[in-house]
Amino acid sequence: xxxxxxxxxxxxxxxxxxxxxxxxxxxxxxxxxxxxxxxxxxxxxxxxxxxxxxxxxxxxxxxxxxxxxxxxxxxxxxxxxxxxxxxxxxxxxxxxxxxxxxxxxxxxxxxxxxxxxxxxxxxxxxxxxxxxxxxxxxxxxxxxxxxxxxxxxxxxxxxxxxxxxxxxxxxxxxxxxxxxxxxxxxxxxxxxxxxxxxxxxxxxxxxxxxxxxxxxxxxxxxxxxxxxxxxxxxxxxxxxxxxxxxxxxxxxxxxxxxxxxxxxxxxxxxxxxxxxxxxxxxxxxxxxxxxxxxxxxxxxxxxxxxxxxxxxxxxxxxxxxxxxxxxxxxxxxxxxxxxxxxxxxxxxxxxxxxxxxxxxxxxxxxxxxxxxxxxxxxxxxxxxx
Amino acid sequence: xxxxxxxxxxxxxxxxxxxxxxxxxxxxxxxxxxxxxxxxxxxxxxxxxxxxxxxxxxxxxxxxxxxxxxxxxxxxxxxxxxxxxxxxxxxxxxxxxxxxxxxxxxxxxxxxxxxxxxxxxxxxxxxxxxxxxxxxxxxxxxxxxxxxxxxxxxxxxxxxxxxxxxxxxxxxxxxxxxxxxxxxxxxxxxxxxxxxxxxxxxxxxxxxxxxxxxxxxxxxxxxxxxxxxxxxxxxxxxxxxxxxxxxx
Numbered sequence: 001x002x003x004x005x006x007x008x009x010x011x012x013x014x015x016x017x018x019x020x021x022x023x024x025x026x027x028x029x030x031x032x033x034x035x036x037x038x039x040x041x042x043x044x045x046x047x048x049x050x051x052x053x054x055x056x057x058x059x060x061x062x063x064x065x066x067x068x069x070x071x072x073x074x075x076x077x078x079x080x081x082x083x084x085x086x087x088x089x090x091x092x093x094x095x096x097x098x099x100x101x102x103x104x105x106x107x108x109x110x111x112x113x114x115x116x117x118x119x120x121x122x123x124x125x126x127x128x129x130x131x132x133x134x135x136x137x138x139x140x141x142x143x144x145x146x147x148x149x150x151x152x153x154x155x156x157x158x159x160x161x162x163x164x165x166x167x168x169x170x171x172x173x174x175x176x177x178x179x180x181x182x183x184x185x186x187x188x189x190x191x192x193x194x195x196x197x198x199x200x201x202x203x204x205x206x207x208x209x210x211x212x213x214x215x216x217x218x219x220x221x222x223x224x225x226x227x228x229x230x231x232x233x234x235x236x237x238x239x240x241x242x243x244x245x246x247x248x249x250x251x252x253x254x255x256x257x258x259x260x261x262x263x264x265x266x267x268x269x270x271x272x273x274x275x276x277x278x279x280x281x282x283x284x285x286x287x288x289x290x291x292x293x294x295x296x297x298x299x300x301x302x303x304x305x306x307x308x309x310x311x312x313x314x315x316x317x318x319x320x321x322x323x324x325x326x327x328x329x330x331x332x333x334x335x336x337x338x339x340x341x342x343x344x345x346x347x348x349x350x351x352x353x354x355x356x357x358x359x360x361x362x363x364x365x366x367x368x369x370x371x372x373x374x375x376x377x378x379x380x381x382x383x384x385x
Numbered sequence: 386x387x388x389x390x391x392x393x394x395x396x397x398x399x400x401x402x403x404x405x406x407x408x409x410x411x412x413x414x415x416x417x418x419x420x421x422x423x424x425x426x427x428x429x430x431x432x433x434x435x436x437x438x439x440x441x442x443x444x445x446x447x448x449x450x451x452x453x454x455x456x457x458x459x460x461x462x463x464x465x466x467x468x469x470x471x472x473x474x475x476x477x478x479x480x481x482x483x484x485x486x487x488x489x490x491x492x493x494x495x496x497x498x499x500x501x502x503x504x505x506x507x508x509x510x511x512x513x514x515x516x517x518x519x520x521x522x523x524x525x526x527x528x529x530x531x532x533x534x535x536x537x538x539x540x541x542x543x544x545x546x547x548x549x550x551x552x553x554x555x556x557x558x559x560x561x562x563x564x565x566x567x568x569x570x571x572x573x574x575x576x577x578x579x580x581x582x583x584x585x586x587x588x589x590x591x592x593x594x595x596x597x598x599x600x601x602x603x604x605x606x607x608x609x610x611x612x613x614x615x616x617x618x619x620x621x622x623x624x625x626x627x628x629x630x631x632x633x
Contacts, residue, residue, distance in 0.1 A: 363502065370502070372442055373483070377500055380459035384495040 008198045008224060009217075015197060017204035018252075021057070022094055024205060028054045029098055034157050037099035037122075039084065040107055040249075041274040041302055042129055044146050044295045046284070048103075049210050050169035051159040056208060058102070059093035060084040061252025063366035072117065078336045079365040080249065081110045088118050096122075101156045103149065105129050107306045108339060125152040133300045133307050143296035150292075166291040170284040172211025179218040180206055180280040186225045187269040188324045191234040192242070193225055196258045196268035199276065200251075207279060236267035241382045244270035244326035246317060246347065248334040251275045253366035257332050260371065264379045269324045272317070273332070278302060281316070305339035313343070314350045321355050327385045328358045330378070335365040358384050390434035391628030392453075393461065393621075394421050394443030397481025397509060398594065401428050402624040404632060412621055417443070422450045438631035440623050442483075456630050458623050459487060459498050464633075465626030466590045467493040469616045474587030477576055477605070478622070479595035481509040486580040497583040506542040507575035509595045514544050515568045518551050519561045527598035529565055536566035542575060566600065573604040580609075589613050594620040 013020035029035055036048060037058045048055045065086025066079060072089070073082050087093035096102075101123040104115040115126055127145050130138040154160060183202060186193040202221065206214050228234075243266045250257060250273050258268050272278060282301050285294045303313035321329075329351045333340045344361045351359045360381045364370055386405055393400045395417060403411040415428045421443035438454050439447040440461035448455050462478045467489065476487040482505050488496045505511055516526040537559055541547040547568070554564050572595075589611060595601055596619035606613045616622055 358497075373500065373502070375445075376442070376457050376459065377498075380457040380495065380498060383457060383460045384498075 008194075008221060009201060014201065017201045018059075020201070020205050021208060024208065025054060025056045025095060025098055034159070035095075035099045036153065036157075037096055037102040039103070039111070040105050041279040041304070042105045042107065042127065042299055043103050044149070044299055045207070046169040046173045047146060047150060047161065047166055047292070047295060048153065050165040051153055051157065051161040053153060053157055053159060054208060055103075056095040056099055057204075058084060058095050058099070059087040061249075061254060061366070062087070063253045065090050065092060066366065073114065076336055078108070078110050078334050079254075080334055080337075081108075081114050083366065084111075085114050085117065088121065101125065101153075103127065107304060108337070110336070123152075123156050125149055129306070130300065131306055131308060133312075134309070139293070139296050139300060142300050143293050146292050146296055146299075163289075163291050166295070167287070169210070170291055170294060171286055172215075174211075174284055174286065176206060176209070176211040176214055176218065177280045177283070179215060179222065180277075182222055183218065183225065184277050184280075185323075186229075189229065189234070190242075190325070191236050191238055191240065192267050192269050193228050193234055195235050196262075196271055199271055200255070200258075203276060203280070236265075241266040241327045241385050242269045242325060243267065244272060244317075244320060244324065244329045245276075245332055246270075246272045246313075246329065247332035247344070248337050248340050249274040250332060253368075254332070254334070254364075256368060256371060257330070257362065257364070257374070260374050260378055261330070264375060264382055266328075266378070266382055269326055270320050272320060274302075274304070277320075305337075305343045310343060314346070317347065317350065318354065321351075321357070326357065328360065328381055329355075330381070331359070331361045333361060333363045335363060387436070387632075388434045389628045389632040390429075390432070390437040391461070391624040391626065391631060392425060392429070392437060392439050392441075392447065393458065393623035393627060394425055394439060394441035394447055395458075395481050395594075395623070396442055396483070398620065399425050399428055399441075399443075400621050400624040401425075401432070402621055402628045403432060403434055404625075404628045407632075409625065412618065412624070414620065422446055426450070436631045438627040440627040454631065456627055459485060459495065459500075461623045461626035461630065462592060463487055463489055463493065463495050463626065464629050465622035465624075466592060466616070468625065468629055469622070470588060470590050470614050472588045473590040473614070475580065475583070475585050475589045477580055477589070477591045478593040479508055479572070479576065479591075479601075480593040480620075480623075484508050484576060484579065484593075484595075486576070486583045488583040488586065499579050499582050501579070505544050506547075507572050509593075511544045511547070511572065512568070512595065512598065514548055515551060515565070518548055519555075519565055521561075521565065526565065527569065527600035527602075529562060530569045530600040531566070531603060533560065533562035533566040535563055536570045537563045539564075539567045539571045542571065547571070569598070569600040570604055572601060573608055576605065577608050585609065591615050592619045592622040596620075 007014045033054045038055045066082045069082040069086030104126045106112045130141045284298045331344045348359045389404045391402045401413045440458045444455040485500045487498045490496045516523045
């Protein structure tokens, strides 16, 4: 590790991605842009942006509000759902306070039922996500759902959009996502040129930003990263285990897993979750004459474990393994997330049989009570490399 | 002659092994208590060694206090077992507060491992709480349980729930030996399911403090329908492995 590493974004928010995003959302609000809260990677951001509305990812990654949430929700529930709900009843999520309405996605049963408990606080639109993506009607159903969302946003925000505007928005997102892929590709260097914290920081601000807003920043970051290559900066050592982390979203208190990997001498080269690379992958088809259909196709390709069958996740993992050449794969499952937990068996088989890589499944929550056990497991995994 | 020490700082006990010329020269054990570093330093007091390797959950605390290298208990057990039983391929280790199953490649490297989650279900601590609830000493618990001819099925794996279940079985007038055997069987069921996840192949070695329990050993061999090898001092395998790794 080079101690004289220059801060990548260097805007006063390094290591504090939520503060950076809050600053962005507040600035937009001051410029009279309306704000809508979203929960997950299936929210069609490009359509929201085409209406001049700012999407804000709502808080869900802190352990603190879970205690309040458990006064209503069962303890044995996914920490992400409990945290999201706790933030709302405590009134501690600034993004929720700034938002006029909320878009919620039916990615699991726990969330679906939690949304019912918050639906009377602010206008909430629940998107019914098809979960058999290969069925012939899935794309049309999802497209209809996006059209219904459009009508909801037009009604709630008194804004309009057109096919032309949506087309422009998705083309600019393609450019943004392409640059994000380029930034992630610096982790494919051996050793990696970019840290997990930097990828996480950049992803947090790139997600809600429009292409026009963020492309200049991303271009600068790529220049800085290219300079790092020239100057020989890198993370870890030549023999540090390279880690692909897949599974549930990892943010805030769940980043303990990244910290333990780092403290144990490893380097995260693929943060493959909805808070990592996943939301920037895949391209919107351009100039189809049906931009909402193009949105529907691309979003339905996101390989969340709520989908069945979810072979796309295994294909994507194979591609990432080929590109980033990890030494081990860790599957991070949030407590009580049945979809990711059950799917982990298939992921483990795929990783060890097809790619011959050591695999470790970790089931955890947002508390720090299991850091010792996690350290032992991760260190033992690295010892086996 | 160089002396290599291995210290295994577990949740319940600390073991120290000193090797000279590849043979165990000395071995000692103490309770971990509430101050692992203090307990470890008392155990080390007066013993000479050239190089020490720490393992167990207290390894990092120990490393800060002493100039020591560290290794996970998974690798330490794998190394220790391989020294004692060169043909071992599957290891079950049940300690004070954790349990693990390890499968080894022919060269002794770790192929796969599984560990219990953060709770003490199916570990030494579980047996200790249950022995206490039934009025047996922990040292005699396995032998006493073997006196029963059948086991009463215990459904709860959680230490706290199982204790309530035991209390209600006692209240119904059930035989405490049969309850004891049932509790041992529940530990074995859990261990076997963990072992199946890493796939059971070749020679099986059972180590860790719980391997001293005759009833667990008996029920495990029954469940797997195979002979189970147990080292003479199963609780010292981690410390032996650490000392060997210090030498390697």
